[in-house]
Amino acid sequence: MDFWSHLTQLLLQPPGSLAYHLVLTFALIGALQGAFFHWQATRYPQGARLMLGLGGLLGLRVLLFLVQALAWQGVLEPTWLPALERLANVGGMVLLFWLWAFPEPSSKADVATSLLLLFLVALALFTWVMLTPDNLRWFHGSWLDRLWSGLGLVLALAGVGVLAWRRPEGSLYGGLTLLALAAGHLVHLLLIEPGATASMALRLGELAAYPFVFSLLYRYPLPAASPKGERPVPAAEAPYLMTPSPDGEVALTTPAPTQPPSAAALEALVQALRSLDPEERSERLAQAAAQYLVADLCLLMSPPFTSGLMDVVAGYDLIREQALPGHTLAVDQVPLVASASEKGKTLRLPASSTSSDLHTIARWLGLESSGPLLAVPLVARSDTPALGTLVFLSPFAQRPWTHEDEQRAKRFAQAAARVLLASVSDQSAQVGELEAEVEQLRQRLAETQTRLDKALSQREELEERLASAQDHLESLAALMDDLETLQQEVNRLEDENRELKEQLLTLNYFPEALEGEAGELSGEPTVSPTPPEDEQLRQSLRMALEEVALLKSELAFRDQQMLELERRNAVPQQALLYSSLISLVQDVRQHLSTIVGYTDLLLSESAGLLGKLQREFLERIRHAAEKVTKIVEDAANLASMDVEGQSTLEMEPVQLSEVLDAAIVEHGSLLREKRLTLRVDLPDTLPTLKVNRDALQQIVNHLLHNAALASPEEGDIFLRVEERFLPEGRFIQLAVQDSGPGIAEEDLPRVFSRIYRTGYRTIEGLGDNGVGLPLVKTLVEALGGRVWVESRLGEGATFEVLLPLEPESAPAPEETPAEQAAPYAKESPASEPAQGRGDEEAEG
Template sequence: MILSEAISLLTSTPGSLVYHLTLAMTLALLFSLAHMFRVQSESPLSIRWCLAAGGLLTARLTLMAIAGMTWLLLVEGNQLLPPMDRFVSVAGIMVFFWALLSTQPHRPGNLSLLIALGLGLLGVIANIVELYVNGIVNPFNSTLADAAWSLAGLFVALSAAITMIMRRPPQWYLSLGGFSLLTAGYALHMTLGPKDSSLAGFVRWAEFGAYPLFTLAATRALALARPVSSALAQEATMERSPALGPSRFEILAEIIPLINAEKTSDLATSIVKSLAASMRAELCLLLTAPDPSGQFTIATAYDLIRERHLPGAALDSKNCPVITTALTRHRSLRLPAGSKSPDVQTLQAKLNIESIGPSLLVPLIAEEEVQGGVMLLSPYTRRPWRAEDQAVMEQVASHLAQRLLQLTRTAMLATRRTVSRNKILSEAQRRIDTLEQAIAHLTAQLQPNPDAQGLDQSENLSALLETHKEALETIQVLEAEIERLKATVREGMLNMPPEEIERKPDKYQMAIRELHEIRARLAAAEAGMNSADRRNPGSLPDIEVIASIAKELRQSMSSIIEYTDLLLGETVGMLGATQRNFIEHVRSAIEKMEGLADNLLQITAVETSKFSLTPEPVDLLQCIEEAVTKASAALRDKKLALRMDLPDQIPPVIGEEGVIVQIVAHLLNNAIGASPEGEEIIIAARIQEAEEAEFIMLTISDAGDGIPIEDLGRVFQRVEPADYAPIPGLGNSTMGLSIIQELSEAIGGRIWFDSEVGIGSTFTILMPVTDSSRHEMNNKNEG
């Protein structure tokens, strides 16, 4: 499943466009670098790479153009694209093999490449003619032509990899990595490639990884090559200027790995070290941008002679006016060895050296804003910096400044997400505090009563207390997990940075303190509830107050669930595995408490005879749709199928819309809870005629284990003893089903169930039809 989805990413129309554009841009970059080296030195290696990159780029652009015209239905590409795609892939392996194998001209190798490419072109023409003559009978991947191209590609890639190991030309390890990826790609295509497609997905993924490796190998080989003509020119220049610096391409090869740094601190330390080595500078400083008050710092520095990083230092515009002016005006600066400016004296004091020697300052500018500056010093050899060095550094600085800006923006975005997450957690904590206050107020209002009504409410509160106990058990499990994590952290302390070692215990201690606080609050709530049970029976508590508090509880719990869903959705930042487990436990406990609050609200309404209905015609189909919408998330989580068998016309029933929706939703949730994953739930309805009235019979069937015979009498039981086990085959509590029974009777209907062990259960609700709809149905039947 995962392999097929990965293959379809690059063989579908959008994925093919990304594939062609990426490889074309990689080859264009390689061609540009080779052309610049050719202009500089006219070396055979640069000419070889210009031919290789230019030829492959032309082939890729041609293939992309044909794919685009096929997508626009301008040409029939099903006969052209598969053979040409295979040829360009195999030709790419052969051309890279030819370019990487030798740095000098080799006539037999050139002739062999031309012959191989000519044979490949003949094969492409033969495949295209065959497809046009015979037509497309099967996808190209299932043809002998695909097998021949795959064997050819596998043979060339494997031969190239073996040759790289045996001869070890320059940058052979990078070349070996690319050819190994291509070998694996062709092998996977031949063994696991889909036969119902015409494109080679595995080969395309292999090219995605191999082409950048070939480009990097070529860049390093070109930068390190020293042709004879270039060496003579360099010796002539050395007579005039013995302090000749490196070329911009050498520096480019040095800074390419820096672009992949993920942290600003890592990038900063790598910049000063790499530039000091490539520019032959004894000291390299990285300066921050001056703030509005003129304050800036030496972020980091590197001493090439001692091979160590130097600590930073604070600077300001008063002590370094020349440097500040150059940075704010986006200008480079060269200071001679004998400069008497206060900048030189300040740097000598901060770096604790007698003289800084000649210095070169280049600002880091991105999007017309200064991000800082790089300063090269030569305090020991006192080598002067030339205009060529300044030009090279300015080009390199533009790339470094862009990467610094990207990392700075990423860090700022992460900070904003952290602040937003902290705000949401604070709001959730405030809601929890409000909820706990409401629970305490509710506990104070409730008193035991010897009659049945008081017994029911006391049992409902006992259920709430039971949920609290479950929460305490969950907290104990989490505490044990934290202790295990602390032990793991202690074992790995030796491999951690010092600052991480200092922060880890604080994080876990904070988590433990929070758990203890929650545990203390739950214990206080439990104690308050026990004290309420021990009070002497008095007058019945104000039921309206209890109902009001229950509504507030539901609102607070719903708000907390929304916040937990927001956190679990990671819209405000990524969550760790432990954090996600904590939040899921909180959400599960709140959902249980919300269900108990709903039961309490319904019981107070029904038992006090203040549950009044306004009978009116209700669209049953709309109620069913609303209930299904509410339960859609649970259906998706358990991968359950829902089948509805309903008449074409359902007459309105007598009742109240909210009550009917609640009945259907509760029974649907019961079926979801009882059914195993991947099963089917059935909702059916039919019209039941009688002498005096008509009814709608609605059934909801699950695919659960069924209810045992000995437990049939407990299904609609309001109060369950504490030592009774849950009823098998039910997906909901008996208290909730008893409430649904009373609601069904309140609208003039009836509810019952049928169950068979091993097959499932069916709950049936009988609801009366309005008189007007009954007459309309009779008239239609008579007509």
């Protein structure tokens, strides 16, 4: 016979199955006996509930044992056994869950448990009715068997969930008990034993679960033993207090008959309110509360934080007359105290409570038991939140807190809260003033930091510009050295050229002299040269002519070298500077494009979300970068025009209306932002200009931009176009007038100046103080036209542009009559004669 057969006979078949019943019965008897001794020592109501539950479990087991014994002897029908065993299995599990989950009296839980037990009794009677001696063998595996097993499995798992949610003291052992029973039911459902009268899986699960009932006895604290068999003396019965002696034992001592508790408490409360140190104030308040209520220990706890923690701000030990250190507790460790503090309610817990609050506080204080607990919130009024919680404990005297103690503690807490609120409001005003000063200092610090950053940025920029200027100076110095060398070479070549010319004159005269002499010799008939002499003269003449030809060729070559040197030397230094400026502008434009690109990337929030202030700063950076980019492009265009000149502009037919529409659309947002009114005066048909489109577009854009910036909010801008017939030819005149403060007469010559001088100041009444207007002048002159400005203080400024309709054959006039330059005789105040006029300024 193998082990499994022995185990089956021992657990299922009588008389071996009697051992299973005896083991469970004796385990329940031992636990019941311990519960009785515990209840006799403490008289806790939880002890009575424990004895009631264990008694019910023992009654079910004894009844099942007796019925099986009588059925074995043939006194009773065996049809009782399946129903009664299932009732003992599932009903015992319900009672164990009730003992673990609800150690404190709970009417709802008690009623629900009673109804569930009645349902199980009814189901057991139904099972007994359905079974007969003939069909007893088919019970295992039947729908009734599966109903009992499924019900037991569901109730066990539901009990584990409730224990995990409520988390009573010792819930771990309760969860293990229910899991063992649930495992037995699950194995029975999976491995049905046909023909058996009992289930081995269920009995093995019960044998594993029922020994945990002994841990129920350790859920309730035992009172500390009094020395020499004396019982603890509550503080309410006699003026004795349980005071630990230095050797660790507890002895009865009499407090010093100094001041009544209320007077000492009042003095401590006054000292607490006078203290400016929050830590000392909290300690004095805990001391006053302990003396007022004559509590062994008093703790001052903060309200629950959102992080799930509560701080023990201060504490006072009335027995030792010393302050307790602060501590931090988790909210789930003191759930009842945390809930009462959050709701502003009073909480009383007896020493017999199984709540984790008492055990957590006792473990922190190093006590076997915390004794009865009374928690009172610090609430000035019912509609205000609690400032904290006063927790009174009596671990030594085991003083039960009465309703009268609760009312006294509430009155003390209310008075202390009102005084604290008054002092806190005064301190809040002081704190508010200090915070305002701190905020001002923070703002000043931020402004200083901003100025410092700006200064550092300017310093870096100046250092970069200085380095660039030094590089340019070095280049210019090298260029000057080259020019000096070239000049010396030119001087040397000029000297050589002069010498060659003198030699050439000499050589030119020498053949003539030779020819004259030859003529004279040929004219004398009496003297005829000998043939050798004639041949010698011819050879000398031929050699002289060859030398002259060589000198002429050398002179031509030297002339070409001189022309090349003069051409290279004729390049102005200003053009070289403009070329360097164009190269520098290209580098700056690349860096600005990088800044704009990264700013757009940040604004798209691809690298993270932005706050409102951060987005505003980035928008400002982007706007400033775009503005600087436009200025740099204008400077590049201006330098390019100076270097390349008019020859680089490609002329084409351009519709003036398209250029005006594009300029108005581009500046529409600026006009709407300043609420400006644009008044346009155009002829019915606008002529077609043969100009460079980009140059004309830039001219109109800069003039409109300057007028928009110079005009105040809700001002007017006038745009007029008309055709002029002058002696020099047909012209188109474009006028843009703003409604700004006007330009002073002494500032008019500097309007189109591109040269910056240290003594120059910003021109009042001018919207664009950059390179926009100098660029306009350069572009207009490149198109063969002319630009000038007329202004009167207080009446705005008018910019006039005169362009030829046929720039190839009609150059711009040198002067324009004043009556032709005065626009808007009917629509604008600027129709009066202008005070000043500025058009050109020397660039040197």
